[in-house]
Amino acid sequence: MKFGSIDIDRPIVLAPMEDVTDTAFRLICKRLGADMVYTEFTSCEALIRDIPRALKKIKITEEERPIGIQIFGGVDASMEEAAKRIEEFGPDFIDINCGCWVKNHVARGEGAALLKDLPNFERVVQSVVKATRLPVTVKTRLGWDAQSIVILDVARMVEQAGAKALTVHCRTRSQAHRGEADWGWLEKIKKVISIPLIGNGDINSPEDVKRMFETGCDGVMIGRGAIHNPWLFQQTKHFLKTGTLLPPPTLKEKIALCIEHLTMAVELKGQRDGVLPFRKHYVGYLKGVPHVAHLRSDLMRLTDSRQIIDRFQEFLEEKTLF
Ligand SMILES: Cc1cc2nc3c(=O)[nH]c(=O)nc-3n(C[C@H](O)[C@H](O)[C@H](O)COP(=O)(O)O)c2cc1C
Structure with missing residues (x-):
């Protein structure tokens, strides 16, 4: 998978998770084999107002590279300003959260709300791309609900808008974290874009990672599976290389x-x-x-x-x- 300064063959990445993927957990997962990590998502409005808690969240260390700072927001001008601010924090890329299902965020037009307003989704991505020399990536879901799966249009649109990679959590907003992630979409998305595609949703074992790579995606992102088993990165690397499973940690x-x-x-x-x-x-x-x-x-x-x-x-x- 190549974008910006990143060039990693079949990366296994740690998902951004609020109140979970702080520096300590990112470093633990890196040590156990995670190829790329993200900060917890941070509000663009909080960043441009210099809210100390938000600024703390996007502090990164050299050991964590490659790392993306993830931001969210529904107003293109605020996203643009936040992207400019972020440059001084020195991440390898900026990721835009376009998938958070949580009611308060959605009510403000942020996160997964963008899936209901594709013109604004596009403006948000374009504004961040325009504001920074850093590569910009997007993380989103399949659509708002099962009746409105828009991921193929979204995938084409984010590439056109200048995003350098796309991560898809293979659920809809209305599923939140329930039900099964539908990996069947990954193959279809791969056909309509040329930027790298990172698949996400329901990875809990080395075998799951192998199966997700078989859909053709370029990277695999692990969320809750890493909380339940931080060794999953190491175990997966070993499995992909040798076809055998490591014994569990003592x-x-x-x-x-x-x-x-x-x-x-x-x-x-x-x-x-x-x-x-x-x-x-x-x-x-x-x-x-x-x-x-x-x-x-x-x-x-x-x-x-x-x-x-x-x-x-x-x-x-x-x-x-x-
Ligand atoms: C506690 C928790 C916090 C999360 N916070 C974020 C976040 O800050 N940004 C984001 O893009 N996704 C967030 N997510 C979603 C995950 O990144 C991921 O897309 C989702 O958990 C599906 O992957 P999984 O099945 O491997 O857990 C969060 C998920 C959980 C469980």
Whole structure:
């Protein structure tokens, strides 16, 4: 897959996920084999008003490259201004979110609302492309609902508007995250564009990645599957190379990586902002580990990372005694 300075054969990329793909998780996934990462989506209106929380979200580190900063907005002039601001943060590309299903965003004409107003969708993409020398990419869905699948028109339009790659979450807005992603569209989209296509939706195993590449898409993006199993990138790379599956990580490896991830999150964001959003990661690190009910309820209660680490050590000691 080639665009801008990016040239990666069959990249497996970490999806942008609000309150999940912060610097700490991006670095963990990179280390485990993710080829490309994105920031959480950030409001263009917040960026142009210099809202500190928004500016923090788009801070990136060299180790994360190649990385895209993802923005959202429904007003072309604001998107243009935000794109100009972003250049100083030095990402490898800017991605436009045109798929967020959440009611408040849609009500403001942002995210998936653009799928109901293709002329505005086009203006938004054109305005960002015009504003920056960075490559611009688009992430969207199949359409608003099953009765209005517009992805083929959207794909042609975003290429025409100057986007350098397209990511498609193979669901409609009305599906949100429910139902099955329909990968059947990827082959059709591939036929109408010449820019790289990244497929997304329901990737949970190395075999899923292989099957999605068979649709002809150039890259595969993993969202929730990476929360449930950050090792998925490494496991997939191994599977694509050798056709065999790596053994799952041991309990010791799971807990060691969880502690390292938590420690990094706290170093970067402080105790409160590091620990509370981290709770959604325990399920991934403890997946497949038996007898974790007590441990899990303690982890959901504790708010200090030192206590959490002690609790993990205690659990590990208990497990190795038996
Ligand atoms: C917690 C969460 C937060 C998300 N935040 C974003 C976001 O900031 N930007 C975006 O484009 N998509 C976001 N998404 C959608 C994912 O990027 C992805 O398209 C979706 O989860 C489908 O992929 P999956 O089936 O591999 O999870 C989010 C999804 C989840 C579960």
